Amino acid sequence: MVPSRDGAAEDIRAFDGALDPARAQGLLTALELVxxxxxxxxxxxxxxxxHWQQHVLGTRQPPAFRDLPAFAKRGRERYGIGPDTRARLDACLAESAHTAERPIPLTARAARAYLDVCFFHPFDDGNARSAFLALLFVLAREGVALDEVSLLRRLTFQADEPQDALALTRCIDVHLTETRRNAASFGP
Incomplete structure (x- = not known):
């Protein structure tokens, strides 16, 4: 589905560009790779x-998986670390693919990938941006792009709060429905 506009790129230019033009450019480069x-x-x-995060953070090398507990939201959230944390993240992210054995709706799989990145908090910095890119990747892998992403970037979702998973799925669905409606009105 081709949206009437590139909501992700426009949001990055507006939101991240206002914070720091280099941040926006790195995220746009990562979006192209996604x-x-x-x-x-x-x-x-x-x-x-x-690989994407290297561009998000503007580092010389792709960042390593964190090796210490992580904290977010001014220390209110703590993310532990164990010998199997990275393997567990990979197993969760693998479930974002559509399979006949697990016919989970696209919006739920995209939300799950986002929340998995948030929950595992694999990087020392930029995890919210990484989660956003993971969500966009799951959608794009099935040929879906959004013409608006503001709810996905302005609201916060906690990975361990069941209602937040439902709220995120609804936000994705709202943007997807609006994108389809706009594409139909601008279509041939």
Whole structure:
């Protein structure tokens, strides 16, 4: 589905560009990689995330998986670490792919990928941006782009709060429905 406008890129230019033009450029570069990886049917795992995250953070090398507990929201949230944390993240991210055995709706799989990145908090910095890219990747892998993403970037969702998972899924669905409606009105 081709949206009437590129909501992700426009939001990055407006929101991230206002914070820091270099931040916006790095995220736009990562968005291009997300879309290219999705178009070739790549799987979603930590290695893919860290390849995108290198551009998000503007680092020379892809960042490593964190090796210490992480904290977010001024210390109110803590993310533990164990010897199997990275393997568990990869197993969760693998479930974002559509399979005949697990016919989970696209919006739920996209929300799950977002929340998995938030819950595992794999990087020392930029996890919300990484989660956003994971969500866009899951959609793009099935040929879906959104013409608006503001709810996805302005609201916060806690990975361990069941109602937040439902709220995020609804936000994705709202944006998807609106994108389809706009595409139909601008169509041939």
């Amino acid at each position: 879309r290219a990886d999705a178009a070739r049917g790549a799987g979603l795992d930590f290695e893919r995330l860290r």
